[in-house]
Amino acid sequence: MSQYRTFTAADAVEYAQRFGGLSDASSLVTAEEVGDGNLNLVFKIFDRDGNSRIVVKQALPYVRCVGESWPLTLERARLEAETLVEHYRHCPQHTVKVVHYDADLAVMVMEDLSSHRIWRGELVQGRDYPQATRQLGEYLAQTLFHTSDFYLHPHEKKARVIRFTNPEMCEITEDLFFTDPYEDHPRNDYPAQLEADVAALRHDERLRNEVAGLKHRFFSHAEAHLHGDIHSGSIFVAEGSLKAIDAEFGYFGPVGFDVGTALGNLLLNYCALPGLLATREAADGREQRLQDVRTLWLTFAERFQALATEKSRDRTLAWPDYVGTYLKKVLTDSIGYCGSELIRRTVGMSHVADLETIKDEAMRIDCIRHAISLGKTLIVAAPHIDNIDTLIARIRQNG
Ligand SMILES: Nc1ncnc2c1ncn2[C@@H]1O[C@H](COP(=O)(O)OP(=O)(O)O)[C@@H](O)[C@H]1O
């Protein structure tokens, strides 16, 4: 019989006292539920002085933003905790530290990142964190290289693919990214004024063919242990610091999916900036986002290449030219998945604050239209773009 029960604030305090690993645990007295994501409960636990000290996250047996009509596996708490532990092993400087995990209660306790802010909110305000994209590139290179066939023994890799098989969470991505936006689906959600733009996606044969390929690779290419949902709302930043959280979509999939999701969220902000900031600041912000796209890819690719040169364990994959050949394929995938993130966040059910908070309705619709059009362009162009400067030129051409 499962011990699972949904935590109250009092339960979360008691749990943090027992399992938070703090030497002054009895000073923890109150909790506030701060979850603003689509799926789970998140409690900040405060001490007597009102300082937030530790965080307790619990999976609900359903999708929080929809309700009990959409049941969802509690197993996602294990997948999240174990993915974060694994990523922390390879990149502690850019991964939240998990202190404790409990399968029966679907709860994990983790370090409190209240000194940081969620990156998306900062991007929406036009606040720049100059080191963030370099740090994100480092996180992606370290976590994806060390969980790939370049590094892991083939037996160990296969055992991990099994341990991190994540069918229910992957199904959400499979549907929301690659199916719904290209069909007339009730979960889709976009302004009526964009009906013609969205209908055109359904009838674009080249686009549909590329999206089929992206979904097929998401199903079948177990290249590395992905974060699985590395958007700017899953990343905390502070001056000189970046930490990834929220890894419940973690599984072994195509490396370009993580890189492309991260790039896509920079470009969602790029599309939204004209609606968020005054003309001059928006133009500067957009230039900065394009530089961020460049820095993110180059840091990821250079660091992955260096790790492969230094640490590849498989003698065949260690052939000096091979990592370059592989990274070209990763760039193609990344551009495709980046385009699919732009489309699923505008046409599909799950939207982003960058676009949703634009106050002027006509401007908001223009920005969403731009994101859809850029997403479509990138998905179709991806197989023909073989370097980052061509990608940036293509983004500029699109407006
Ligand atoms: N370690 C943490 N420290 C401080 N706040 C956190 C931490 N983890 C999550 N949060 C807060 O909870 C919110 C939701 O967390 P998230 O992991 O994104 O939930 P979900 O899985 O529902 O998307 C975050 O946007 C952030 O405000």
Ligand SMILES: CSC[C@H]1O[C@H](OP(=O)(O)O)[C@H](O)[C@@H]1O
């Ligand atoms: C029905 S889940 C929709 C959406 O929510 C997840 O994001 P988050 O956990 O950060 O709120 C993920 O991106 C899913 O695609």
